[in-house]
Amino acid sequence: MSAVHTVAEIRAAEDALMARLPDGALMQRAVAGLVTVCAGLLDGVYGARVVVLAGGGNNGGDALWAGARLARRGAHADAVLLNPEKAHAEGLAAFRAAGGRIVARDDVRTALAAADLVLDGILGIGARGGLRGEAAELARLLRGGRTAGAVVAVDLPSGVDPDTGETPGPHVVADHTVTFGTGKAALVVDPAAAAAGVLHPVDIGLTPYLPEPGLTVLDDADVAALLPDPGRESDKYSRGVVGVLAGSGEFPGAAVLAVGGALHGGAGLVRYAGPGAVATEVRARWPEAIAGPSPDTVGRVQAWTIGSGLGSGREADVAAALAAGLPVLVDADGLRWLPDRFTGPALLTPHAGELARLLGVERDEVEAGRLHHARAAAARWNAVVLLKGSTTVLASPDGRVRVNPTGTSALAAAGTGDVLAGLAGSLLAGGLSPLDAGSVAAYAHGLAGRRAAAASGYPSAGDVLSALPAVLRSLRGPLQ
Numbered sequence: 001m002s003a004v005h006t007v008a009e010i011r012a013a014e015d016a017l018m019a020r021l022p023d024g025a026l027m028q029r030a031v032a033g034l035v036t037v038c039a040g041l042l043d044g045v046y047g048a049r050v051v052v053l054a055g056g057g058n059n060g061g062d063a064l065w066a067g068a069r070l071a072r073r074g075a076h077a078d079a080v081l082l083n084p085e086k087a088h089a090e091g092l093a094a095f096r097a098a099g100g101r102i103v104a105r106d107d108v109r110t111a112l113a114a115a116d117l118v119l120d121g122i123l124g125i126g127a128r129g130g131l132r133g134e135a136a137e138l139a140r141l142l143r144g145g146r147t148a149g150a151v152v153a154v155d156l157p158s159g160v161d162p163d164t165g166e167t168p169g170p171h172v173v174a175d176h177t178v179t180f181g182t183g184k185a186a187l188v189v190d191p192a193a194a195a196a197g198v199l200h201p202v203d204i205g206l207t208p209y210l211p212e213p214g215l216t217v218l219d220d221a222d223v224a225a226l227l228p229d230p231g232r233e234s235d236k237y238s239r240g241v242v243g244v245l246a247g248s249g250e251f252p253g254a255a256v257l258a259v260g261g262a263l264h265g266g267a268g269l270v271r272y273a274g275p276g277a278v279a280t281e282v283r284a285r286w287p288e289a290i291a292g293p294s295p296d297t298v299g300r301v302q303a304w305t306i307g308s309g310l311g312s313g314r315e316a317d318v319a320a321a322l323a324a325g326l327p328v329l330v331d332a333d334g335l336r337w338l339p340d341r342f343t344g345p346a347l348l349t350p351h352a353g354e355l356a357r358l359l360g361v362e363r364d365e366v367e368a369g370r371l372h373h374a375r376a377a378a379a380r381w382n383a384v385v386l387l388k389g390s391t392t393v394l395a396s397p398d399g400r401v402r403v404n405p406t407g408t409s410a411l412a413a414a415g416t417g418d419v420l421a422g423l424a425g426s427l428l429a430g431g432l433s434p435l436d437a438g439s440v441a442a443y444a445h446g447l448a449g450r451r452a453a454a455a456s457g458y459p460s461a462g463d464v465l466s467a468l469p470a471v472l473r474s475l476r477g478p479l480q
């Protein structure tokens with residue numbers, strides 16, 4: 001699991017740690033990690049051309065110190081000082097003493113053009129708002145291909161918002177980001193995360209001083225530990241029975257895909273509720289599923305997956321499934337008929353357009369502020385909100401957030417959401433909480449998308465579904 005902390009938490013931990021260390025020692029730990037990454041990216045430090053972009057804070061101090069150390073190892077180091085009066089005094093002195101040069105304004109373009117590596121130390125966790133003036137112009141030059149060198153962001157790409165993952169204005173787009181102490185939301189949530197490039201975390205000894213993280217990113221081991229583990233004496237009922245209310249005459253395939261996802265998510269039995277013609281298609285593909293015309297008549301379940309491809313005019317069916325008071329997942333068309341607030345375990349799985357409609361805002365606003373809007377909806381409906389998209393974000397009404405790391409463009413295809421809904425509903429029926437069911441499903445679904453893409457180039461939702469069993473098998477091992 002990797003942890004993400006807020007700027008306030010990081011500053012408090014840094015203060016606590018710095019009180020125990022000699023002056024400047026913490027910055028030197030950060031700089032040592034930064035220099036190691038830079039040296040690894042260069043084809044030899046000696047003779048390499050390094051340009052340091054230094055703002056007036058400690059982020060600029062890190063970059064100047066790193067430039068100094070690289071210069072001592074034989075690099076040609078140039079620095080652009082964005083705020084010369086406020087430049088980090090010790091960092092600047094070390095940079096000069098090591099032979100680093102300050103670039104005159106007129107020579108900035110030439111220096112960037114010749115650079116093998118550009119260190120972005122304009123702004124770090126002190127950033128508020130996007131870059132302005134000369135800093136914005138530098139970011140524009142870097143994006144415009146003014147340098148062929150690797151752009152390495154110090155701690156964060158300058159100008160992104162550390163705690164929200166939003167990009168309030170001009171910002172640097174880096175090839176690599178060397179980040180200190182712990183993760184920041186901007187490094188895992190788009191659109192900011194897209195500007196970070198490859199992440200290189202550097203341990204500066206902060207962990208003992210940091211609180212439990214509010215935002216986490218799960219890994220294979222976390223997901224394996226969360227997956228239901230049926231014992232030898234389990235039967236189909238104790239493994240969980242999931243009801244799927246999905247599909248319509250217009251969208252029968254959604255039912256087939258959602259039931260398929262549910263069958264592979266560990267539940268012992270899947271009950272499909274829907275029109276006879278759709279049920280016939282579902283059973284033709286999945287003879288192991290049981291079908292009935294409505295949630296009331298299909299039999300007992302432990303959780304409901306509602307909504308994929310439901311079409312219009314199904315309000316009564318949705319109300320009947322919700323009335324059971326069971327753990328519930330609501331997707332796609334089902335999101336049109338949400339209760340005022342959930343009182344039991346609930347997981348909503350909108351994409352940005354659906355969440356925008358729910359919240360009465362524009363889709364662009366949701367995409368620009370994914371964390372904010374997922375949190376707002378979680379609080380509004382008292383439900384875990386899994387916001388699908390370039391980075392899938394899960395926000396729980398208790399304040400916890402998870403970001404899924406396995407997303408892939410392979411999932412941007414019709415029907416993949418139906419598979420996810422079935423899979424996550426199955427995990428709910430298996431006893432997982434909405435946050436765990438959603439995170440595990442998103443993780444496995446992303447891996448299945450990658451596996452399917454490796455096999456077929458542009459995979460269909462059916463390919464993603466077919467890849468799921470092998471992904472789950474490799475995560476959890478074989479059943480006993």
Ligand SMILES: NC(=O)C1=CN([C@@H]2O[C@H](COP(=O)(O)OP(=O)(O)OC[C@H]3O[C@@H](n4cnc5c(N)ncnc54)[C@H](O)[C@@H]3O)[C@@H](O)[C@H]2O)[C@@H](O)CC1
Nearest residue numbers: 014026027030057058059123124125126127128129130155
């Ligand atoms: N505190 C420490 O000991 C350590 C700090 N570290 C570095 O220090 C950084 C944080 O340093 P600072 O707190 O000095 O903050 P920054 O260097 O991120 O920002 C400096 C100042 O710029 C101003 N500013 C904010 N937004 C601006 C904008 N949009 N345009 C222009 N100016 C703006 C603010 O006054 C801010 O305090 C971290 O990101 C990390 O790189 C590391 O060296 C690790 C140790």
Ligand SMILES: [K+]
Nearest residue numbers: 120123154156
């Ligand atoms: K930076």
